[in-house]
Amino acid sequence: MIFDKALNAAPDRFTVIQLSRYTTWEIGGPTASVIVNTLEELTETVKFVSENSLPWVILGKGSNTLAPTEGWHGVVILLSGELAKFSFNGSLLTAGGGVHLPSMSGAACSQGLTGLVFAVGIPGTVGGAVFMNAGAYGSSISELVEKVRVLHPCGSIEYLTAEDCGFGYRRSRFQKDDSIVLNVVLKLSENAGGGNELRREAREILQIRRQKFPLHAPNAGSVFRRPDNGSPPGKLIEDCGLKGHRLGGAMVSPTHANFIENTGNATSSDVMRLIELVADRVRQDSGITLKREIRRLGERI
Ligand SMILES: Cc1cc2nc3c(=O)[nH]c(=O)nc-3n(C[C@H](O)[C@H](O)[C@H](O)COP(=O)(O)OP(=O)(O)OC[C@H]3O[C@@H](n4cnc5c(N)ncnc54)[C@H](O)[C@@H]3O)c2cc1C
Known part of the structure; x- marks a missing residue:
């Protein structure tokens, strides 16, 4: 079987999942996977897969991912527990890489904090959004980033500024290296019109997206990037x-x-x-x- 190498290396450590259940395209066969709840579990898992030469990947909500129908031969790592929590401190929002972006955007609106309303309909995780520099309506997550805490596969932890992240249009340095987004600190602003106004704005955005996008069918959002000349x-x-x-x-x-x-x-x-x-x-x-x-x-x- 395609996932035998991972399972043979550690039968008790990994579970076989169907990638079709973990991607918004609902496509993808079996793979070995593991859910990690803490930084320690993640560090230990990355050490294990590296030492055993197993390919690995962090999967968020799979909303920008095409997974092979025949299955994958590596280990899919899913961030959960303390790696999928967020909290507010004034207008600063600290979120784990596994946090569901629309839920967090909704919570920021309810707190009367503006900046993240554009993300209310982007069905990924915070880690996936930083990796992709997700955005909509002329805003993108990079504009809010104060700090990103990453885990390098060698086990070291680094704090990056937005500038260090090499953000561009749907680009970041994370697309070129193997570092894992652990947490991100986002700087939001108090909304003069309060939470109700932001919630209304969020509802309007969701309504527009329901009309514009084929949300009735499994898909992965925009397939192609906007070319340099700006043509949609x-x-x-x-x-x-x-x-x-x-x-x-x-x-x-x-x-x-x-x-x-x-x-x-x-x-x-x-x-x-x-x-x-x-x-x-x-x-x-x-x-x-x-x-x-x-x-x-x-x-x-
Ligand atoms: C209906 C629909 C609408 C969409 N609309 C938009 C939109 O308006 N704007 C937009 O920008 N995108 C949009 N998208 C695309 C997608 O939601 C975003 O790209 C999102 O940020 C991907 O997040 P994810 O967690 O699903 O990433 P995944 O698809 O799970 O992963 C994408 C990449 O990120 C990496 N990754 C994930 N988490 C981490 C982590 N913690 N550390 C390091 N790497 C990580 C993965 O390894 C993978 O390479 C849309 C998608 C859908 C289905």
Whole structure:
């Protein structure tokens, strides 16, 4: 079996999960996995997988991840317990890498703290958001970052400033190294109009997203990054006549062409082939090269 190496190395340590249940595309076969609740458990796990040459990856909510239908040969590490908690100290918000971003955004609104309302509909974790520099409506998480505490695979801990994180449009240094986002400190501001105003704003954002995005079908948000010339990928794809185009169980969303829907039985290969087909057609028709925003499980790009 694909996960045998991990299970043979430590049968009691890992559990087999189906990645389709841990990714918003609902695609992905079996893998070895472990839930870690404390920094000590995480440090020990990373030491073990490194010493046993097992590939590993931190998985958040899997909302930007394409996992292989045939399963994965490494260890998926899930952050929970004290690594998935957040707390406020005045306008400073400290959150673990495993915190659910929309819940945290909602809590900040209720506290009358502004800055995070843009994230109310981004269905990832804090770690995934920092890794991707997630954003919407002209704001991104990097603008709020005071400090990030990371664990390096060698076991050392480092505190990074926003500048150290190498943030750019959907970019961060974490995409190039193996460091793990343990916690982040975000600087929010008191909202003059209080919590009710922010909650109303959040509800409006969610309403707009329900209309604009195909939230009825499994997807992973925007598939392609916005190209340097600023053209919206959805418009470029729509202009090629690809809205609704299907390949196997994967379909370019008829609602928003930069989304790919799993119509029920899509495989990771259906999705990858559709991504390549779309990128080829856009290149032929407009001369623009689209780059992927979504990531294959465990890849470094
Ligand atoms: C319906 C929908 C709407 C979306 N809308 C938006 C949007 O408006 N704006 C936007 O930017 N994105 C959007 N996304 C994409 C996605 O939600 C974000 O990229 C999110 O930040 C990913 O978080 P995650 O926890 O799901 O990451 P995952 O998919 O679980 O992981 C993504 C990457 O982050 C790494 N990672 C996760 N946690 C850590 C950690 N603690 N330390 C180090 N690395 C880590 C993983 O290893 C992986 O490489 C949307 C997705 C969906 C499904």
